[in-house]
Amino acid sequence: MTAKAIHSLLEIKRIRYGLTLFNILLVTSLAVLLLSPFKPTETTYDTLKEPLTQSEKGWSYVLGTDSLGRDILTRVSHAFFLDLGVGLIIVCISGAIGLMLGIIAGYVGGIIDSVIMRTMDILISIPGFILAIAIASTLGGNLWNAILAISIVSIPIYARLSRGLTLSIKENLFVTAAREAGLSNFRIMIRHVLPHVLPVFITQATLELSNAILYFAGLSFIGLGAQEPTPEWGLMMSVGRKYIREAWWFPTMPGVFMFLTVLSINLMGDGIRDYLDPKKRLRG
Amino acid sequence: MDEGSIILKTINLRKYYEVRSKILKRVKQFVKAVDDVTIEIKRGETLAVVGESGSGKTTLGMVLGKLLEPTDGKILFKNLDITYSLPKNLLGKIRLVFQDPYSALNPRLKIVDSLIEPLQIMNIGRKEAIEKVAHYLQLVGLPESYMSYYPHMLSGGQRQRVVVARALITEPEFLILDEPTSMLDVSTQSQILRLLRSIKKEKQITYLFITHNLVVARYMANRIAVMYAGQIVEIGGKSNIFQNPLHPYTRTLLSAYPSPNPRSQWNPIIPEELTVKYYENKCRYIDRCSLKMQKCEKNMPTDIKVEEDHYVKCFLYAET
Numbered sequence: 017m018t019a020k021a022i023h024s025l026l027e028i029k030r031i032r033y034g035l036t037l038f039n040i041l042l043v044t045s046l047a048v049l050l051l052s053p054f055k056p057t058e059t060t061y062d063t064l065k066e067p068l069t070q071s072e073k074g075w076s077y078v079l080g081t082d083s084l085g086r087d088i089l090t091r092v093s094h095a096f097f098l099d100l101g102v103g104l105i106i107v108c109i110s111g112a113i114g115l116m117l118g119i120i121a122g123y124v125g126g127i128i129d130s131v132i133m134r135t136m137d138i139l140i141s142i143p144g145f146i147l148a149i150a151i152a153s154t155l156g157g158n159l160w161n162a163i164l165a166i167s168i169v170s171i172p173i174y175a176r177l178s179r180g181l182t183l184s185i186k187e188n189l190f191v192t193a194a195r196e197a198g199l200s201n202f203r204i205m206i207r208h209v210l211p212h213v214l215p216v217f218i219t220q221a222t223l224e225l226s227n228a229i230l231y232f233a234g235l236s237f238i239g240l241g242a243q244e245p246t247p248e249w250g251l252m253m254s255v256g257r258k259y260i261r262e263a264w265w266f267p268t269m270p271g272v273f274m275f276l277t278v279l280s281i282n283l284m285g286d287g288i289r290d291y292l293d294p295k296k297r298l299r300g
Numbered sequence: 301m302d303e304g305s306i307i308l309k310t311i312n313l314r315k316y317y318e319v320r321s322k323i324l325k326r327v328k329q330f331v332k333a334v335d336d337v338t339i340e341i342k343r344g345e346t347l348a349v350v351g352e353s354g355s356g357k358t359t360l361g362m363v364l365g366k367l368l369e370p371t372d373g374k375i376l377f378k379n380l381d382i383t384y385s386l387p388k389n390l391l392g393k394i395r396l397v398f399q400d401p402y403s404a405l406n407p408r409l410k411i412v413d414s415l416i417e418p419l420q421i422m423n424i425g426r427k428e429a430i431e432k433v434a435h436y437l438q439l440v441g442l443p444e445s446y447m448s449y450y451p452h453m454l455s456g457g458q459r460q461r462v463v464v465a466r467a468l469i470t471e472p473e474f475l476i477l478d479e480p481t482s483m484l485d486v487s488t489q490s491q492i493l494r495l496l497r498s499i500k501k502e503k504q505i506t507y508l509f510i511t512h513n514l515v516v517a518r519y520m521a522n523r524i525a526v527m528y529a530g531q532i533v534e535i536g537g538k539s540n541i542f543q544n545p546l547h548p549y550t551r552t553l554l555s556a557y558p559s560p561n562p563r564s565q566w567n568p569i570i571p572e573e574l575t576v577k578y579y580e581n582k583c584r585y586i587d588r589c590s591l592k593m594q595k596c597e598k599n600m601p602t603d604i605k606v607e608e609d610h611y612v613k614c615f616l617y618a619e620t
Contacts, residue, residue: 189403196367196396197418197466207417211408 025291034283041096041277048093056094057245060085064263080265082256088265091247092273098248099229100277102163106228109167111221114174119205119213121175122182133179136172144169148231152240162241166231170224177220181213219292222285226278233274249274307343307506308364308394308474312336313373315356315363332578333359334370335530341474346500346507348521349532350514350553354576356530357510358399361476364508365396377474391422392470399479401459405451411437411462412447418470436465440495457488461495468499476508481516493519514557518542523609526550529576529584536610546612548589583615591616 025031053073060081062071067080071087079088121132139147151165185191186209194204233250235241242248244255249270256267315334318327333356341347349357362368364375366386375383377394386394395418398404405414412433419429434444440461451459460480467475477496481489493516500507509520517524524541526534526549534547545551552569559566571588578584583596595615603611604618 189398189400190406192367193398193404193463193466194406194417196365196398197470198391198421199417207409208406 025288028287028291030283030290031287034280034285034287037276037280038284041273041280045093045096048089049097052087052090052093054087054090056086056091056247058086064259064266066263067265079269080263082252082266083259083263088252088269091252092249092270094247095249095252095270096273096277098242098246099232099274102159102232103225103229106163106166106170106232107221107225109163110170110228111174111217111224113167114171115178115210115213115217117171118175118178118180119182119209122179123186123201123205123209129179132175136175139169140172140176145231145234148235149238149240152235157235157240157243159242159246162232162235165235165240166228169231170228173224174217174220178213178217181216182209185209185212215292219285219288222281222288226281226285229274229278229281305343306340307378308341308508309376310337310339310364311374311376312338313360313363313375314371315359315368316371330578332356332530334363335578337373337530337532339525339532339535341506341508343473343506344504345522346509346520347523347525348509348511348517349525349527350511350517351527352512352553355527357512357527358478359530360527361396361478361508361510365394365476367396392418393472394474394476395467395470395472396476396478397463397467397480400483401456401463402483404463405459407451409450410447411449411451411454414451414462415447415466415469418466422470432469433465436469437462439468439499440465455488456484457491460484460488460492464492464496464499468503468505471503472505474506474508476510478510479512482511482513489516496520514553526553529578531584531613533585533614534610534612536607536612540607540610544607544610546606546610546617547585547614548591548616549585552588583613585614 026035053075054071062069062077062081063083063085065071065077065081065085067078068076069080070076077087077089079092081087082091117132117136121129148162148165148169151168152162155161155164191204191208194208199207232241233248233253236248236250237254239254242251244251252270253267256263256270259266313334314332314336317331317333319329319331320326321328335356337360339347349360351357359368363370366382370383373383374381377390380387380390382390405411412430415433415436416426416429419432424432430447433447437444437446442458442461442465446454446458446462451462454462460483464480480496481492484492496507497520499505507520509517511517511520518538521538523535523537525532526541526547528549534541534545534550541550542554545554552571556568558568569590573587575587576584577587579586579600581600582598583589583592583601586592586596589596593615595618599615601613601615601618603613605611606617
């Protein structure tokens with residue numbers, strides 16, 4: 017059953033392309049992480065070297081070095097795991113909270129529904145990035161506060177989605193039948209509602225992962241996320257911005273890496289969405 | 301307890317649905333799905349509730365099955381008031397079988413997991429529960445191996461058997477069957493009905509059988525209750541109702557059923573007015589009734605005893 021599902025998932029072009037791109041990035045980053053002689057935070061006198069300049073340690077600086085003489089490829093590869101990890105944490109936190117609130121709001125209804133959903137409306141009515149900036153700067157700029165800020169901002173999307181799904185699932189006779197059998201509401205939500213919400217939820221979460229990465233890089237870019245000397249794409253671009261005339265590769269390379277990562281995740285997310293939409297699936 | 305004692309009794313049971321106006325949310329009117337229903341069901345009998353769509357039969361079943369809170373009135377089960385809460389020791393003693401076997405089973409759960417659920421509430425261990433599942437699957441005529449199947453692998457009739465097994469698994473004393481065969485094709489219907497009858501014989505369960513199909517009601521029931529606009533307009537033994545239908549509505553219902561004999565003439569009584577109005581101070585059937593009298597405009601009829609085990613809500617049979 018699962019193998020079959022994976023097989024038909026791979027038949028969708030976007031998923032195949034996305035997955036291939038993602039795997040290339042993953043393998044590259046992993047290889048660099050393990051094999052590179054350079055340390056991501058170790059400064060040298062080889063400042064602002066062009067890509068492919070030979071270094072003393074045997075490897076050439078494939079993507080050049082930054083203003084403090086650190087190898088950009090090594091830093092960018094470290095940042096891949098940092099940004100991806102942060103993105104996953106954000107999606108997990110906001111997804112779990114949003115899913116829970118949405119299912120409760122949809123299932124219980126009444127005043128609880130109104131309170132939860134109006135709160136979500138307030139959150140969603142403020143532009144996401146502005147709100148994230150406000151929260152992060154109130155809490156103080158560091159990595160964990162940025163994660164928290166973006167998580168809070170992302171909750172409403174999941175809450176709305178899972179509430180809507182719950183409302184329609186609730187109408188199914190098997191939910192009434194479970195109630196008739198004497199199951200508690202909590203148990204019905206876990207056993208009968210959640211499994212039907214999850215597939216759509218996971219699709220949304222995949223699409224949101226790339227958003228979370230972009231938001232985090234954005235916050236880091238304006239100094240509210242990761243701090244020096246952490247290797248992080250947004251932060252590297254922010255520092256490199258000043259050197260764009262002398263060393264174009266310094267701000268560009270992290271940007272290209274981020275672009276490719278987000279692209280690959282979006283391709284996969286779109287593909288999964290197509291997979292779940294039977295009308296589109298027929299067209300291939 | 302002896303045969304024939306009363307197992308379930310309702311006293312002036314009511315369930316109203318509020319219809320609210322769109323803007324101000326003020327209550328515009330009530331839909332009196334169950335209105336002033338007082339019935340007694342004897343242990344071991346089958347009471348069939350018949351009536352048209354919207355007459356409140358299903359709501360009555362849902363209220364008795366504890367899925368809806370009544371607006372007013374009382375439900376007594378074995379002389380215990382269970383209107384608002386069911387005592388722990390009676391858990392699983394009243395069960396409901398739904399009409400639609402296609403959506404009554406969670407498509408993501410295996411048959412065994414669907415069946416095991418009501419037992420888990422009763423703190424029965426998994427091993428014992430699975431043994432029970434196997435036993436009850438056999439009882440409803442399905443092989444044990446179906447346990448690991450998903451609902452979509454079964455036919456409608458097989459699913460309905462699973463639904464019946466899920467209701468029986470908690471060893472109920474009172475089973476509410478809400479049109480259990482109306483979604484099945486005719487050949488499967490008779491199988492399920494025969495199964496239900498044999499189970500009843502074996503397990504001594506009391507049935508409340510909700511149906512709009514009079515043939516099915518005749519096959520299954522000892523007593524028949526005819527519902528119209530939330531009220532039970534006629535109730536009595538099966539032969540009393542079928543051989544001597546008294547209420548004009550009962551006659552309409554009976555005439556609506558074509559006889560299987562092609563040579564016999566079929567003249568159904570087709571009422572002109574089809575909307576149901578919940579009158580409080582006149583007979584609710586007045587808009588459709590061809591035999592209405594002045595009296596019917598002024599008062600709502602109450603139960604009139606016509607013969608032993610035959611009551612009707614109609615002034616035609618009032619003595620004065």
